[in-house]
Amino acid sequence: MTELLTQGASIADLATAFAASPNPYLLLTPDLRIFDVNQAYLDVTRSHRPDLLGRPLFQAFDSGPGQEAPENVRQVRASLEKARDTRQRDHLALVRYSLPRRLDGCREVFEERIWSATHTPLLDAEGEVVLLLQHTMDITDLFPAAPPDEPTTALDAIVGGSVLRRAQSVQEDNRRLEKERNRLVEMFMQAPGFVAILSGPDHCFQMYNAAYGQLIGHRDIAGKPIREALPELAGQGYYEFLDSVFATGEAYEGRESLAQLQRRPGAPLENHYLDFIYQPIRDEAGQVVGIFVQGHDVTENVLAARRQKSMIDELNHRVKNTLATVQSIAIQTARSHRDPSTFAQAFQARILALSHTHDLLTRTHWEGADLRAILEHETEAFGPTRFHLNGPAVALAPATALSLGMIFHELATNASKYGALSTPHGRVLVDWGVADQTAPKLKLSWRELDGPKVTPPDTRGFGSRLIERNIRHDLAGEIDLVYGKDGLIAELMVPLDRTPAL
Template sequence: MKPDRLTASNTAGRADTASTAMGAVFESSPNPYVLLTPDLRIVAVNRAYEEVTGANRIDIVGQPLFAAFDSGPSSDAPENVRQVRASLEKARDTRKRDHLALVRFSIERTMPDGSLGFVERVWSATHTPLLNAAGEVELLLQHTTDVTDLSPAIRSDEPTTALDAIVGGSVLRRAQSVQEDNRRLEGERNRLVEMFMQAPGFVAILSGPDHRFQMHNDAYGQLIGHRDIAGKPVRDALPELAGQGYFDLLDSVFATGEPYEGRESAADLQRTPEGMLETVYLNFIYQPIRDGSGAVVGIFVQGHDVTANVQAAQRQKLMIDELNHRVKNTLATVQSIAIQTARSNTDPAGFAETFQSRLMSLSHTHNLLTQSHWEGADLRAILEHETEAYGPTRVSLIGPPVALEPAVVLSLGMIFHELATNAAKYGALHTPDGRVLIDWALADQRAPKLRLTWREIGGPKVTIPDRRGFGSRLIERNIRHDLAGEIDLVYAPEGLIAELTIPLDRTAA
């Protein structure tokens, strides 16, 4: 056999020997022991446990702990089960040993007359979690001790002296008092922790000058993307906050002991793993935590995510500013329409009719934008709005969906209104057989442009006008000045042709 195999064999042999020895110690120990799975099912018991409980391992191994024993007629039965279960679960969940000072359990015994009956006993228990190499709880070891003899009030089968009664009763009462106090404090602590975790605002407790996370609630976890930050310094836990001023504020509060309150403070946080930084707005306070001598030992962080409120206020301000701008532009447009219409119509009746028609077109376009909350409109919807009075068979619309910004919608609405009005008065829509063909397409994907052709056919013969009217001037002004585009008006004999080119990326224009 090679040396390494021999060494491995010897090591394995020693391990088996050690395991056998441990099993022998477990079995022969005078202390009662029971091994439990994490779900509190009995794995093994030793001889002392069988003797003290009167149980047979064949009957109870593999059984749930609380199903294997009848707690007897004691009025404390539901409570004693709760106490033992709570202690075992605490040891399992915290992975730390837990002590149960006193608990009452009745044990089935053979009575003096030979019958079976229950005898109430007082027990003290220690529950120890046994961890595997990964640090997980593999088994729970319960060590129980019968302490009934410390209480002569319970021990009724032997004579007692007055001193026995005083000493035993005093020890028992003191142990019971300490256990009740511990249970009360544990209950209060659990309620406080539950309130802490369920607080609607984000809460965290930082300790030390490097501000290590001791506790944080669910709201704080949600704010930072549920990262594992327990025990980490804030600079390691939230590195993206570097340079945003928050680390300096924490250092200042720890050094001076003066609290700091932030209102609608912007913070760029990584809220999803490997995600982009997101800007959130926070109302928060950094409150120093002091020890018994008054020295600052940590910082209590509490606050609320007010991002939705801040963004709503920003949108509202933007909308108000935009509304003011639109109202001014609309009034200027109305004023221009009135002045130019008056110049072109010396007859008051003709002025009123033309002016009202143009105002109604402007109103229709506003209604179209209102339906989309002034986020824009589609090109086809604008064309349908301005030509629907002439029927679907007289106007042909061919082209892809094109989403337009509000400013572009208003200008195109006026342009198409003028073209449709001109066609109805002098062009293709003036005769029963005339038609208007409108087609459009998008060009140049890097700097998208809208190319649209308005073509009239089947109407009266067209001649080049002697002078440019207000409609032509309005169209050219809107295209070139308001939309930074180009237009070519061709007065072909068979019908007017208008070719428009408009950049859709206004920033590029």
């Protein structure tokens, strides 16, 4: 019928040919309902047109109550569905299918018949299946009718027995092979790693699974050569690897290989690290005809390993610098405190201040700390009424946080010994803000109120040296100390876009 359509035959001509054909024909809708039948089909099935039209095929013909009936139905249904889904003609060389027959005009029995069937999809202009044409032939009479115990002649064996049994055996073998192929294809498509089959020297995509589609951004690459399907791989070596495997027949394996893929049109290239193998596919003559691609996207593992190495390197650096800081604190504290008891007290307080800031940074995985949190840590020992903190949230880099934590500890310690916190009613006001948004700087004011009059010290102690070293050297900032009648005023400016050495 499809050939007649291409030759321009009219619908009326087709309908006439369909109805008059001596071959049994049945037309089915895609959901396997009977759309039309010709007279030859009605004759061979002993049916009536009104009883069939519109009914599901396997309700009209169910192959009877026998044990083999479900398998008979399954074979016919599978062939029809294959023709519909693949849009390709499908053949059933042999299928046993029982039909009802009335005896004595009333009693119904099922008579086993042997059929050969061809199922052809009929497509519309858009290539969609609109009907399925079933052409069936009753070949029961070709089988020998001799009783089981009666030997058959050689001619019977050739014509009626062996040939047909061989045909049936071939069909069953093909059916088993198709089932196995379908299972393999299903395993292929559901494989957790990406898999693809490339055909020919141009490496055309013959098949690929969902994981491969996800890797490349679900592009339509079926049937396309790889240079057209994945043009962004040019210059990355993958075309050349495939060419080499096809030419030499030697497999190629890649480990943590960088592939830059454009997963969306117009989007930037994304880095993916892949473990993969290109395995040659050979034909019966041993010639390479394609390449089997299999692998895994190990990007997360590679990045995690790099992050871990970076963290270990960073940790080693921090530990060394922390030990150097502790050593400096110990030496400088010893110079200022000859008495072992006062040395231990001052040394322990400074180490605890360093530890507090470390705790804050650990909570954020050493990504930084908030300025207010550091101030609260260093001043909480004096109670909530002695300090007034006023300023916006300011995120500090780890090194800046460590330096400021030590500075605030020294300022608070000096205030408790000599300044506003040494009196019952003294207070400390801390105000801060961020100046110059193009090159942001932290501007902070430490102002002591209601304390004793303070004067510049005759000698610079460790606290003063630590503050000045941290501000000017470590933070590349500035500090101005004013010794007033109510207490110390410290004005400091620290750049926030600088990453000091840890």
